[in-house]
Amino acid sequence: MAGLDDLYREIILDHYRSPRNRGELTAPPAVRVEGFNPLCGDEITVYIDASNGTVADIKLTGQGCSISQASSSIMSAAVKGKTIEQARETIATFKRMMTVDESGDTGEPVNLRSLGEIAALQGVVKFPVRIKCAMLSWNTFAQALDEVPAS
Amino acid sequence: MTSFDPRLVRGDVALLHRDINGQPITYLDSGATSLTPRAVTEAMTRYYELHHANVHRGVYQTAAEATAIYEGAREAVARFINAPGGAPEVVFTKNTTESFNLLAKSWGAANLGPGDVVLLSEMEHHANIVPWFQLRETHGITVRFIPVTDEFRLDLSNLDELLVGVKLLSITGMSNVLGTINPVAELARRAHAAGALIALDGAQSVAHGPTDVQALDIDFLTFSAHKMMGPTGIGVLWAREALLADMPPFLGGGGMIADVSVDGFTAARGPARFEAGTPPIAEAAGLLAAVQYMEHLGMANIAAHEATLTADALSRLQSTFGERVRIIGPTTTIDRGGVISLDVEGVHPHDVSQVLDQHGVCIRPGHHCAKPLMKRFGLNATARASFGPYSLTRDTDALLEALADALAMFG
Numbered sequence: 296m297a298g299l300d301d302l303y304r305e306i307i308l309d310h311y312r313s314p315r316n317r318g319e320l321t322a323p324p325a326v327r328v329e330g331f332n333p334l335c336g337d338e339i340t341v342y343i344d345a346s347n348g349t350v351a352d353i354k355l356t357g358q359g360c361s362i363s364q365a366s367s368s369i370m371s372a373a374v375k376g377k378t379i380e381q382a383r384e385t386i387a388t389f390k391r392m393m394t395v396d397e398s399g400d401t402g403e404p405v406n407l408r409s410l411g412e413i414a415a416l417q418g419v420v421k422f423p424v425r426i427k428c429a430m431l432s433w434n435t436f437a438q439a440l441d442e443v444p445a446s
Numbered sequence: 447m448t449s450f451d452p453r454l455v456r457g458d459v460a461l462l463h464r465d466i467n468g469q470p471i472t473y474l475d476s477g478a479t480s481l482t483p484r485a486v487t488e489a490m491t492r493y494y495e496l497h498h499a500n501v502h503r504g505v506y507q508t509a510a511e512a513t514a515i516y517e518g519a520r521e522a523v524a525r526f527i528n529a530p531g532g533a534p535e536v537v538f539t540k541n542t543t544e545s546f547n548l549l550a551k552s553w554g555a556a557n558l559g560p561g562d563v564v565l566l567s568e569m570e571h572h573a574n575i576v577p578w579f580q581l582r583e584t585h586g587i588t589v590r591f592i593p594v595t596d597e598f599r600l601d602l603s604n605l606d607e608l609l610v611g612v613k614l615l616s617i618t619g620m621s622n623v624l625g626t627i628n629p630v631a632e633l634a635r636r637a638h639a640a641g642a643l644i645a646l647d648g649a650q651s652v653a654h655g656p657t658d659v660q661a662l663d664i665d666f667l668t669f670s671a672h673k674m675m676g677p678t679g680i681g682v683l684w685a686r687e688a689l690l691a692d693m694p695p696f697l698g699g700g701g702m703i704a705d706v707s708v709d710g711f712t713a714a715r716g717p718a719r720f721e722a723g724t725p726p727i728a729e730a731a732g733l734l735a736a737v738q739y740m741e742h743l744g745m746a747n748i749a750a751h752e753a754t755l756t757a758d759a760l761s762r763l764q765s766t767f768g769e770r771v772r773i774i775g776p777t778t779t780i781d782r783g784g785v786i787s788l789d790v791e792g793v794h795p796h797d798v799s800q801v802l803d804q805h806g807v808c809i810r811p812g813h814h815c816a817k818p819l820m821k822r823f824g825l826n827a828t829a830r831a832s833f834g835p836y837s838l839t840r841d842t843d844a845l846l847e848a849l850a851d852a853l854a855m856f857g
Contacts, residue, residue, distance in 0.1 A: 299804050335796060336813040336826040358826050360796035
Protein backbone atom coordinates (compact mmCIF):
# COMPACT_ATOMS: atom_id res chain seq x y z
CA MET A 296 0.00 0.00 0.00
CA ALA A 297 1.28 3.43 -0.93
CA GLY A 298 1.73 5.68 2.08
CA LEU A 299 1.22 9.42 2.21
CA ASP A 300 4.98 9.86 2.48
CA ASP A 301 5.24 8.61 -1.12
CA LEU A 302 2.99 11.45 -2.21
CA TYR A 303 3.85 14.34 0.04
CA ARG A 304 7.64 14.33 -0.20
CA GLU A 305 9.46 17.18 1.51
CA ILE A 306 10.43 18.69 -1.87
CA ILE A 307 6.77 18.79 -2.85
CA LEU A 308 5.69 20.46 0.38
CA ASP A 309 8.55 22.95 -0.04
CA HIS A 310 7.48 23.90 -3.55
CA TYR A 311 3.85 24.11 -2.38
CA ARG A 312 4.73 26.46 0.46
CA SER A 313 7.26 28.50 -1.55
CA PRO A 314 6.30 28.22 -5.21
CA ARG A 315 8.95 29.28 -7.72
CA ASN A 316 8.38 31.54 -10.71
CA ARG A 317 5.03 32.92 -9.58
CA GLY A 318 3.85 35.92 -11.52
CA GLU A 319 2.95 37.09 -14.98
CA LEU A 320 4.71 38.12 -18.20
CA THR A 321 3.35 40.64 -20.63
CA ALA A 322 1.58 38.75 -23.39
CA PRO A 323 2.33 39.33 -26.15
CA PRO A 324 5.25 39.14 -26.61
CA ALA A 325 5.05 36.29 -24.08
CA VAL A 326 2.72 33.34 -24.78
CA ARG A 327 -0.08 32.98 -22.23
CA VAL A 328 -2.12 29.76 -21.91
CA GLU A 329 -4.75 28.82 -19.31
CA GLY A 330 -5.35 25.30 -18.11
CA PHE A 331 -8.33 24.02 -16.14
CA ASN A 332 -9.16 20.85 -14.36
CA PRO A 333 -12.95 21.00 -14.58
CA LEU A 334 -13.39 18.08 -12.19
CA CYS A 335 -11.72 19.72 -9.23
CA GLY A 336 -11.62 23.41 -10.10
CA ASP A 337 -7.83 23.69 -10.26
CA GLU A 338 -6.64 26.36 -12.67
CA ILE A 339 -3.30 27.56 -13.92
CA THR A 340 -2.00 30.20 -16.29
CA VAL A 341 1.42 29.63 -17.86
CA TYR A 342 3.38 32.51 -19.38
CA ILE A 343 6.49 31.77 -21.39
CA ASP A 344 9.01 33.84 -23.26
CA ALA A 345 10.51 31.46 -25.79
CA SER A 346 10.78 33.71 -28.80
CA ASN A 347 14.46 32.89 -29.42
CA GLY A 348 13.95 29.13 -29.27
CA THR A 349 14.80 28.90 -25.58
CA VAL A 350 12.45 29.08 -22.59
CA ALA A 351 14.09 32.31 -21.46
CA ASP A 352 11.43 32.99 -18.85
CA ILE A 353 8.39 31.23 -17.41
CA LYS A 354 5.83 32.52 -14.92
CA LEU A 355 2.78 30.88 -13.37
CA THR A 356 -0.41 31.98 -11.69
CA GLY A 357 -3.38 29.96 -10.51
CA GLN A 358 -4.53 27.85 -7.63
CA GLY A 359 -4.90 24.24 -6.81
CA CYS A 360 -3.88 21.43 -4.52
CA SER A 361 -0.35 20.86 -3.26
CA ILE A 362 0.35 18.34 -6.03
CA SER A 363 -0.74 20.63 -8.86
CA GLN A 364 1.01 23.64 -7.34
CA ALA A 365 4.24 21.82 -6.54
CA SER A 366 4.26 20.12 -9.92
CA SER A 367 3.95 23.47 -11.71
CA SER A 368 6.65 25.04 -9.57
CA ILE A 369 9.06 22.15 -10.06
CA MET A 370 8.32 22.17 -13.78
CA SER A 371 9.01 25.88 -14.10
CA ALA A 372 12.36 25.55 -12.40
CA ALA A 373 13.25 22.52 -14.51
CA VAL A 374 12.47 23.96 -17.93
CA LYS A 375 13.64 27.52 -17.49
CA GLY A 376 16.68 28.12 -19.69
CA LYS A 377 16.12 24.96 -21.74
CA THR A 378 15.66 24.96 -25.49
CA ILE A 379 12.14 24.30 -26.69
CA GLU A 380 13.34 20.90 -27.89
CA GLN A 381 14.82 20.02 -24.48
CA ALA A 382 11.68 21.27 -22.74
CA ARG A 383 9.56 18.98 -24.92
CA GLU A 384 11.79 16.05 -24.01
CA THR A 385 11.37 16.86 -20.33
CA ILE A 386 7.59 16.92 -20.77
CA ALA A 387 7.71 13.55 -22.53
CA THR A 388 9.84 12.08 -19.74
CA PHE A 389 7.49 13.42 -17.09
CA LYS A 390 4.46 12.00 -18.88
CA ARG A 391 6.17 8.62 -19.06
CA MET A 392 6.76 8.79 -15.32
CA MET A 393 3.03 9.46 -14.80
CA THR A 394 1.95 6.47 -16.89
CA VAL A 395 0.40 3.49 -15.21
CA ASP A 396 -0.09 0.32 -17.21
CA GLU A 397 -3.05 -1.97 -16.72
CA SER A 398 -1.26 -4.23 -14.26
CA GLY A 399 -0.81 -1.25 -11.99
CA ASP A 400 2.97 -1.26 -12.46
CA THR A 401 4.60 1.98 -13.38
CA GLY A 402 5.46 2.45 -17.01
CA GLU A 403 8.80 2.08 -18.70
CA PRO A 404 11.71 2.92 -16.45
CA VAL A 405 12.71 6.52 -16.31
CA ASN A 406 16.20 7.66 -15.44
CA LEU A 407 15.24 9.41 -12.22
CA ARG A 408 18.71 10.76 -11.58
CA SER A 409 18.48 12.87 -14.73
CA LEU A 410 15.23 14.40 -13.55
CA GLY A 411 16.41 16.25 -10.48
CA GLU A 412 13.53 17.54 -8.36
CA ILE A 413 10.97 16.26 -10.88
CA ALA A 414 11.68 12.79 -9.50
CA ALA A 415 9.97 13.86 -6.26
CA LEU A 416 6.68 13.65 -8.15
CA GLN A 417 7.23 9.98 -8.91
CA GLY A 418 5.06 8.90 -5.97
CA VAL A 419 2.01 10.55 -7.53
CA VAL A 420 1.66 7.62 -9.91
CA LYS A 421 0.70 5.44 -6.94
CA PHE A 422 -2.34 7.68 -6.38
CA PRO A 423 -4.07 7.52 -9.77
CA VAL A 424 -6.72 10.07 -8.80
CA ARG A 425 -4.00 12.66 -8.33
CA ILE A 426 -2.17 12.16 -11.65
CA LYS A 427 -4.39 14.73 -13.32
CA CYS A 428 -3.38 17.22 -10.62
CA ALA A 429 0.29 16.73 -11.44
CA MET A 430 -0.30 16.79 -15.21
CA LEU A 431 -2.26 20.05 -15.44
CA SER A 432 0.68 22.45 -15.59
CA TRP A 433 2.69 20.22 -17.91
CA ASN A 434 -0.14 19.93 -20.42
CA THR A 435 -0.68 23.68 -20.24
CA PHE A 436 3.03 24.32 -20.73
CA ALA A 437 3.10 21.93 -23.71
CA GLN A 438 0.27 23.90 -25.26
CA ALA A 439 2.16 27.15 -24.65
CA LEU A 440 5.21 25.73 -26.46
CA ASP A 441 2.98 24.82 -29.41
CA GLU A 442 1.76 28.40 -29.54
CA VAL A 443 5.21 30.00 -29.63
CA PRO A 444 5.32 31.85 -32.95
CA ALA A 445 7.84 30.42 -35.39
CA SER A 446 10.74 32.86 -35.62
CA MET B 447 -45.03 2.48 12.25
CA THR B 448 -41.44 3.69 12.18
CA SER B 449 -38.42 2.26 13.89
CA PHE B 450 -35.11 4.05 13.90
CA ASP B 451 -31.75 3.06 15.33
CA PRO B 452 -28.71 4.20 13.34
CA ARG B 453 -26.72 1.19 14.56
CA LEU B 454 -29.29 -1.14 13.02
CA VAL B 455 -29.18 0.83 9.77
CA ARG B 456 -25.42 0.38 9.87
CA GLY B 457 -25.95 -3.35 10.18
CA ASP B 458 -27.95 -3.29 6.96
CA VAL B 459 -25.19 -1.60 4.96
CA ALA B 460 -22.44 -4.08 4.11
CA LEU B 461 -20.01 -1.45 2.86
CA LEU B 462 -19.79 0.08 6.34
CA HIS B 463 -18.16 -3.10 7.56
CA ARG B 464 -15.20 -2.80 5.21
CA ASP B 465 -11.74 -1.64 6.19
CA ILE B 466 -9.98 1.07 4.19
CA ASN B 467 -6.23 1.50 4.53
CA GLY B 468 -6.34 -0.84 7.52
CA GLN B 469 -8.98 1.18 9.33
CA PRO B 470 -12.75 0.87 9.58
CA ILE B 471 -14.38 2.96 6.88
CA THR B 472 -15.84 6.32 7.89
CA TYR B 473 -18.33 7.23 5.20
CA LEU B 474 -19.09 10.94 5.16
CA ASP B 475 -20.10 11.43 1.54
CA SER B 476 -23.83 10.74 1.55
CA GLY B 477 -24.34 14.11 -0.13
CA ALA B 478 -22.66 12.67 -3.22
CA THR B 479 -24.32 9.29 -2.99
CA SER B 480 -25.85 7.43 -0.08
CA LEU B 481 -25.04 3.85 0.79
CA THR B 482 -27.50 1.11 -0.05
CA PRO B 483 -29.00 -1.21 2.54
CA ARG B 484 -29.27 -4.91 1.77
CA ALA B 485 -33.04 -4.58 1.26
CA VAL B 486 -32.37 -2.49 -1.84
CA THR B 487 -29.76 -4.71 -3.46
CA GLU B 488 -31.87 -7.78 -2.64
CA ALA B 489 -34.91 -6.26 -4.32
CA MET B 490 -32.85 -5.63 -7.44
CA THR B 491 -31.38 -9.13 -7.38
CA ARG B 492 -34.84 -10.61 -6.88
CA TYR B 493 -36.06 -8.81 -9.99
CA TYR B 494 -33.19 -10.17 -12.08
CA GLU B 495 -33.43 -13.68 -10.66
CA LEU B 496 -37.18 -14.20 -10.45
CA HIS B 497 -39.14 -11.49 -12.27
CA HIS B 498 -36.87 -10.46 -15.13
CA ALA B 499 -39.13 -9.44 -18.00
CA ASN B 500 -39.82 -6.25 -19.86
CA VAL B 501 -42.64 -4.05 -18.60
CA HIS B 502 -45.96 -3.05 -20.18
CA ARG B 503 -45.60 -5.67 -22.94
CA GLY B 504 -45.87 -9.38 -22.31
CA VAL B 505 -48.98 -11.12 -21.02
CA TYR B 506 -47.04 -13.92 -19.33
CA GLN B 507 -46.84 -14.01 -15.56
CA THR B 508 -43.29 -12.71 -15.01
CA ALA B 509 -44.00 -9.78 -17.35
CA ALA B 510 -47.01 -8.91 -15.24
CA GLU B 511 -44.86 -9.20 -12.11
CA ALA B 512 -42.19 -6.91 -13.56
CA THR B 513 -44.84 -4.37 -14.50
CA ALA B 514 -46.32 -4.58 -11.02
CA ILE B 515 -42.89 -3.89 -9.48
CA TYR B 516 -42.21 -0.98 -11.82
CA GLU B 517 -45.62 0.62 -11.37
CA GLY B 518 -45.52 -0.21 -7.66
CA ALA B 519 -42.39 1.93 -7.41
CA ARG B 520 -44.28 4.81 -9.00
CA GLU B 521 -47.07 4.44 -6.46
CA ALA B 522 -44.60 4.25 -3.57
CA VAL B 523 -42.88 7.43 -4.73
CA ALA B 524 -46.22 9.22 -5.11
CA ARG B 525 -47.12 8.25 -1.53
CA PHE B 526 -43.63 9.19 -0.26
CA ILE B 527 -43.97 12.77 -1.52
CA ASN B 528 -47.76 12.96 -1.04
CA ALA B 529 -48.48 13.63 -4.73
CA PRO B 530 -52.08 14.87 -4.98
CA GLY B 531 -52.69 13.05 -8.27
CA GLY B 532 -50.85 9.89 -7.23
CA ALA B 533 -48.70 7.73 -9.49
CA PRO B 534 -49.77 9.41 -12.79
CA GLU B 535 -47.78 12.46 -11.69
CA VAL B 536 -44.49 10.57 -11.21
CA VAL B 537 -42.10 10.33 -14.17
CA PHE B 538 -39.02 8.13 -13.91
CA THR B 539 -35.82 9.58 -15.31
CA LYS B 540 -32.15 8.69 -15.00
CA ASN B 541 -31.36 11.12 -12.18
CA THR B 542 -32.06 14.65 -10.92
CA THR B 543 -30.04 16.12 -13.77
CA GLU B 544 -32.16 14.37 -16.36
CA SER B 545 -35.29 15.47 -14.51
CA PHE B 546 -34.21 19.10 -14.86
CA ASN B 547 -33.37 18.58 -18.52
CA LEU B 548 -36.82 17.09 -19.06
CA LEU B 549 -38.38 20.03 -17.25
CA ALA B 550 -36.44 22.63 -19.23
CA LYS B 551 -36.57 20.93 -22.62
CA SER B 552 -40.21 19.88 -22.43
CA TRP B 553 -42.16 22.23 -20.17
CA GLY B 554 -39.68 25.11 -20.60
CA ALA B 555 -39.40 24.91 -24.38
CA ALA B 556 -43.19 24.70 -24.76
CA ASN B 557 -44.07 27.46 -22.33
CA LEU B 558 -41.20 29.96 -22.23
CA GLY B 559 -39.87 32.46 -24.73
CA PRO B 560 -38.17 35.87 -25.00
CA GLY B 561 -39.01 38.07 -22.02
CA ASP B 562 -39.84 35.14 -19.76
CA VAL B 563 -37.67 34.81 -16.69
CA VAL B 564 -36.51 31.68 -14.87
CA LEU B 565 -35.39 32.60 -11.37
CA LEU B 566 -32.70 30.45 -9.74
CA SER B 567 -30.44 31.06 -6.76
CA GLU B 568 -26.69 31.39 -6.41
CA MET B 569 -26.61 28.16 -4.39
CA GLU B 570 -27.94 25.94 -7.19
CA HIS B 571 -26.26 22.79 -8.47
CA HIS B 572 -25.19 22.98 -12.13
CA ALA B 573 -28.06 20.56 -12.89
CA ASN B 574 -30.46 23.39 -12.09
CA ILE B 575 -28.45 26.03 -13.96
CA VAL B 576 -27.09 24.66 -17.21
CA PRO B 577 -30.42 23.40 -18.70
CA TRP B 578 -31.83 26.91 -18.19
CA PHE B 579 -28.79 28.50 -19.83
CA GLN B 580 -29.34 26.10 -22.74
CA LEU B 581 -32.94 27.25 -22.92
CA ARG B 582 -31.71 30.83 -22.92
CA GLU B 583 -29.62 30.00 -26.00
CA THR B 584 -32.45 28.26 -27.87
CA HIS B 585 -35.51 30.20 -26.68
CA GLY B 586 -34.20 33.58 -25.59
CA ILE B 587 -35.39 33.33 -21.99
CA THR B 588 -33.82 35.35 -19.19
CA VAL B 589 -32.13 33.62 -16.24
CA ARG B 590 -31.87 35.48 -12.98
CA PHE B 591 -30.38 34.53 -9.61
CA ILE B 592 -31.46 35.14 -6.02
CA PRO B 593 -28.26 36.19 -4.21
CA VAL B 594 -26.86 34.41 -1.15
CA THR B 595 -26.01 36.40 1.98
CA ASP B 596 -22.72 36.32 3.87
CA GLU B 597 -24.61 34.16 6.39
CA PHE B 598 -25.10 31.53 3.66
CA ARG B 599 -28.85 32.11 3.34
CA LEU B 600 -30.97 33.23 0.40
CA ASP B 601 -31.15 37.01 0.27
CA LEU B 602 -34.90 37.49 -0.04
CA SER B 603 -34.85 41.25 0.63
CA ASN B 604 -35.51 42.03 -3.06
CA LEU B 605 -37.54 38.94 -3.90
CA ASP B 606 -40.61 40.86 -5.13
CA GLU B 607 -38.40 42.76 -7.56
CA LEU B 608 -36.62 39.60 -8.64
CA LEU B 609 -39.96 37.87 -9.27
CA VAL B 610 -41.11 40.41 -11.88
CA GLY B 611 -41.59 38.60 -15.20
CA VAL B 612 -40.74 35.24 -13.65
CA LYS B 613 -42.55 32.19 -15.06
CA LEU B 614 -40.65 29.65 -13.00
CA LEU B 615 -38.75 29.79 -9.74
CA SER B 616 -36.47 26.75 -9.71
CA ILE B 617 -34.63 26.29 -6.46
CA THR B 618 -32.95 23.78 -4.21
CA GLY B 619 -34.56 22.60 -1.01
CA MET B 620 -31.16 22.10 0.58
CA SER B 621 -27.79 23.31 -0.68
CA ASN B 622 -25.40 20.48 -1.48
CA VAL B 623 -22.51 22.72 -0.42
CA LEU B 624 -23.76 24.87 2.46
CA GLY B 625 -26.34 22.56 3.99
CA THR B 626 -28.73 25.52 4.03
CA ILE B 627 -32.39 24.48 3.99
CA ASN B 628 -34.48 26.99 2.08
CA PRO B 629 -37.96 28.22 3.08
CA VAL B 630 -39.69 26.40 0.24
CA ALA B 631 -43.30 26.92 1.37
CA GLU B 632 -42.75 30.66 1.65
CA LEU B 633 -40.98 30.76 -1.71
CA ALA B 634 -43.88 28.83 -3.27
CA ARG B 635 -46.41 31.25 -1.83
CA ARG B 636 -44.53 34.28 -3.14
CA ALA B 637 -43.81 32.72 -6.52
CA HIS B 638 -47.47 31.86 -6.99
CA ALA B 639 -48.52 35.35 -5.89
CA ALA B 640 -46.27 36.71 -8.65
CA GLY B 641 -47.87 34.38 -11.19
CA ALA B 642 -44.90 32.01 -11.36
CA LEU B 643 -44.63 28.25 -10.88
CA ILE B 644 -42.05 26.71 -8.57
CA ALA B 645 -39.78 23.71 -9.13
CA LEU B 646 -37.94 22.19 -6.20
CA ASP B 647 -34.55 20.50 -6.52
CA GLY B 648 -35.01 17.78 -3.92
CA ALA B 649 -31.77 15.92 -4.64
CA GLN B 650 -30.46 16.64 -1.14
CA SER B 651 -33.60 17.47 0.82
CA VAL B 652 -35.72 14.44 -0.09
CA ALA B 653 -33.33 12.02 1.61
CA HIS B 654 -32.96 13.93 4.84
CA GLY B 655 -36.47 14.85 5.94
CA PRO B 656 -40.14 14.57 5.03
CA THR B 657 -41.21 15.99 1.65
CA ASP B 658 -44.87 16.81 1.14
CA VAL B 659 -45.47 18.49 -2.21
CA GLN B 660 -48.99 19.49 -1.16
CA ALA B 661 -47.92 21.09 2.12
CA LEU B 662 -45.10 22.89 0.32
CA ASP B 663 -47.54 23.79 -2.48
CA ILE B 664 -44.91 23.32 -5.19
CA ASP B 665 -45.47 22.48 -8.87
CA PHE B 666 -42.46 20.36 -9.81
CA LEU B 667 -40.03 18.22 -7.82
CA THR B 668 -36.82 16.51 -8.94
CA PHE B 669 -34.71 13.94 -7.10
CA SER B 670 -32.49 10.88 -7.50
CA ALA B 671 -32.86 7.44 -5.95
CA HIS B 672 -29.16 7.04 -5.20
CA LYS B 673 -29.12 9.90 -2.72
CA MET B 674 -31.91 8.24 -0.70
CA MET B 675 -30.38 4.80 -0.19
CA GLY B 676 -31.60 3.59 -3.59
CA PRO B 677 -29.66 2.59 -6.69
CA THR B 678 -28.00 4.78 -9.29
CA GLY B 679 -29.68 5.08 -12.68
CA ILE B 680 -33.16 6.19 -11.67
CA GLY B 681 -34.53 9.58 -10.72
CA VAL B 682 -37.88 11.29 -10.51
CA LEU B 683 -39.64 14.26 -11.98
CA TRP B 684 -42.91 14.91 -10.19
CA ALA B 685 -45.25 17.43 -11.80
CA ARG B 686 -48.84 18.40 -11.13
CA GLU B 687 -51.06 16.33 -13.39
CA ALA B 688 -52.40 19.33 -15.33
CA LEU B 689 -48.86 20.55 -16.05
CA LEU B 690 -47.66 17.10 -17.08
CA ALA B 691 -50.64 16.66 -19.41
CA ASP B 692 -49.56 19.67 -21.47
CA MET B 693 -45.87 18.84 -21.66
CA PRO B 694 -44.61 17.60 -25.04
CA PRO B 695 -42.52 14.40 -25.13
CA PHE B 696 -38.79 14.72 -24.55
CA LEU B 697 -37.25 11.52 -25.90
CA GLY B 698 -39.00 9.64 -28.69
CA GLY B 699 -39.23 5.88 -29.18
CA GLY B 700 -41.01 2.81 -27.95
CA GLY B 701 -43.20 2.99 -24.89
CA MET B 702 -43.95 6.70 -25.17
CA ILE B 703 -46.54 6.47 -27.97
CA ALA B 704 -50.28 5.95 -28.21
CA ASP B 705 -50.05 5.28 -31.93
CA VAL B 706 -47.50 5.34 -34.75
CA SER B 707 -48.17 5.14 -38.49
CA VAL B 708 -46.09 5.93 -41.55
CA ASP B 709 -47.54 9.42 -41.29
CA GLY B 710 -46.54 10.20 -37.73
CA PHE B 711 -47.14 9.42 -34.09
CA THR B 712 -49.44 10.27 -31.20
CA ALA B 713 -47.75 10.50 -27.81
CA ALA B 714 -48.99 8.44 -24.88
CA ARG B 715 -50.64 10.20 -21.99
CA GLY B 716 -49.28 10.30 -18.46
CA PRO B 717 -45.75 9.44 -17.34
CA ALA B 718 -45.29 6.91 -20.17
CA ARG B 719 -45.05 9.85 -22.59
CA PHE B 720 -41.68 10.70 -21.02
CA GLU B 721 -40.33 7.18 -20.60
CA ALA B 722 -39.21 6.11 -24.05
CA GLY B 723 -37.52 2.74 -24.37
CA THR B 724 -37.09 0.00 -21.79
CA PRO B 725 -37.01 1.83 -18.47
CA PRO B 726 -34.71 1.14 -15.48
CA ILE B 727 -36.82 -1.71 -14.07
CA ALA B 728 -34.33 -3.21 -11.62
CA GLU B 729 -33.54 0.31 -10.46
CA ALA B 730 -37.26 0.95 -9.92
CA ALA B 731 -37.36 -2.22 -7.80
CA GLY B 732 -34.45 -0.81 -5.81
CA LEU B 733 -36.11 2.58 -5.48
CA LEU B 734 -39.30 0.92 -4.26
CA ALA B 735 -37.30 -0.91 -1.59
CA ALA B 736 -35.45 2.30 -0.66
CA VAL B 737 -38.71 4.21 -0.22
CA GLN B 738 -40.10 1.41 1.95
CA TYR B 739 -36.86 1.26 3.94
CA MET B 740 -36.79 5.01 4.56
CA GLU B 741 -40.49 5.09 5.43
CA HIS B 742 -39.82 2.35 7.95
CA LEU B 743 -37.01 4.43 9.49
CA GLY B 744 -39.25 7.49 9.41
CA MET B 745 -38.12 10.63 7.58
CA ALA B 746 -38.67 12.78 10.67
CA ASN B 747 -36.49 10.39 12.69
CA ILE B 748 -33.74 10.61 10.06
CA ALA B 749 -33.95 14.41 10.11
CA ALA B 750 -33.72 14.50 13.91
CA HIS B 751 -30.79 12.08 14.00
CA GLU B 752 -28.84 14.00 11.39
CA ALA B 753 -29.60 17.31 13.13
CA THR B 754 -28.07 15.94 16.34
CA LEU B 755 -24.97 14.74 14.50
CA THR B 756 -24.65 18.05 12.65
CA ALA B 757 -24.97 20.16 15.81
CA ASP B 758 -22.31 18.06 17.51
CA ALA B 759 -19.96 18.20 14.49
CA LEU B 760 -20.35 21.96 14.00
CA SER B 761 -19.69 22.61 17.66
CA ARG B 762 -16.65 20.33 17.88
CA LEU B 763 -15.16 21.57 14.60
CA GLN B 764 -15.26 25.10 15.97
CA SER B 765 -14.02 24.29 19.45
CA THR B 766 -11.22 22.02 18.18
CA PHE B 767 -9.88 24.05 15.29
CA GLY B 768 -11.15 27.61 15.77
CA GLU B 769 -10.19 29.83 12.84
CA ARG B 770 -8.05 27.17 11.19
CA VAL B 771 -11.09 25.34 9.85
CA ARG B 772 -13.75 27.62 8.43
CA ILE B 773 -17.27 26.26 8.02
CA ILE B 774 -18.71 27.34 4.67
CA GLY B 775 -22.35 27.29 5.72
CA PRO B 776 -24.56 28.14 8.69
CA THR B 777 -23.03 27.23 12.05
CA THR B 778 -26.31 26.40 13.75
CA THR B 779 -28.72 23.61 12.86
CA ILE B 780 -31.68 25.93 12.32
CA ASP B 781 -32.83 25.33 8.75
CA ARG B 782 -29.66 23.42 8.06
CA GLY B 783 -28.96 19.86 7.01
CA GLY B 784 -26.06 17.50 7.55
CA VAL B 785 -23.77 18.74 4.76
CA ILE B 786 -20.70 20.47 6.16
CA SER B 787 -18.30 22.23 3.79
CA LEU B 788 -14.89 23.12 5.17
CA ASP B 789 -12.13 25.48 4.18
CA VAL B 790 -9.03 24.19 5.96
CA GLU B 791 -6.34 26.81 6.44
CA GLY B 792 -3.34 26.18 4.20
CA VAL B 793 -4.58 22.80 3.01
CA HIS B 794 -6.28 22.41 -0.33
CA PRO B 795 -9.47 20.31 -0.21
CA HIS B 796 -7.84 17.62 -2.36
CA ASP B 797 -5.00 17.31 0.07
CA VAL B 798 -7.44 17.25 2.97
CA SER B 799 -9.28 14.39 1.30
CA GLN B 800 -6.06 12.54 0.55
CA VAL B 801 -4.94 12.65 4.16
CA LEU B 802 -8.44 11.71 5.33
CA ASP B 803 -8.45 8.72 2.98
CA GLN B 804 -5.39 7.44 4.82
CA HIS B 805 -7.61 7.39 7.91
CA GLY B 806 -10.39 5.60 6.03
CA VAL B 807 -12.45 8.80 6.06
CA CYS B 808 -14.42 9.41 2.85
CA ILE B 809 -15.32 13.02 2.12
CA ARG B 810 -15.71 14.95 -1.10
CA PRO B 811 -13.36 17.69 -2.28
CA GLY B 812 -14.16 20.03 -5.14
CA HIS B 813 -16.61 22.64 -6.34
CA HIS B 814 -19.57 20.27 -5.88
CA CYS B 815 -21.03 21.30 -9.25
CA ALA B 816 -21.87 24.68 -7.76
CA LYS B 817 -19.28 27.00 -9.29
CA PRO B 818 -21.39 30.17 -9.06
CA LEU B 819 -21.63 29.59 -5.29
CA MET B 820 -17.89 28.91 -5.03
CA LYS B 821 -17.18 32.19 -6.84
CA ARG B 822 -19.63 34.00 -4.56
CA PHE B 823 -17.44 33.07 -1.60
CA GLY B 824 -14.11 33.41 -3.40
CA LEU B 825 -13.35 29.71 -3.21
CA ASN B 826 -12.23 27.17 -5.80
CA ALA B 827 -13.24 24.18 -3.78
CA THR B 828 -14.24 22.97 -0.33
CA ALA B 829 -13.84 19.72 1.57
CA ARG B 830 -17.33 18.46 2.26
CA ALA B 831 -18.46 15.96 4.86
CA SER B 832 -22.08 14.81 4.81
CA PHE B 833 -24.16 12.54 7.00
CA GLY B 834 -26.66 9.80 6.29
CA PRO B 835 -29.09 7.78 8.43
CA TYR B 836 -26.27 5.32 9.26
CA SER B 837 -23.84 7.99 10.48
CA LEU B 838 -22.72 7.96 14.10
CA THR B 839 -20.83 10.33 16.39
CA ARG B 840 -17.80 8.12 15.96
CA ASP B 841 -17.71 9.18 12.29
CA THR B 842 -17.24 12.75 13.49
CA ASP B 843 -14.52 11.54 15.89
CA ALA B 844 -12.63 10.04 12.96
CA LEU B 845 -13.15 13.20 10.89
CA LEU B 846 -11.71 15.44 13.61
CA GLU B 847 -8.73 13.18 14.18
CA ALA B 848 -7.93 13.03 10.48
CA LEU B 849 -8.36 16.79 10.06
CA ALA B 850 -5.86 17.38 12.86
CA ASP B 851 -3.43 15.15 10.99
CA ALA B 852 -3.94 17.12 7.75
CA LEU B 853 -3.33 20.41 9.54
CA ALA B 854 -0.19 19.03 11.15
CA MET B 855 1.16 17.75 7.86
CA PHE B 856 0.68 21.00 5.94
CA GLY B 857 0.78 23.49 8.83
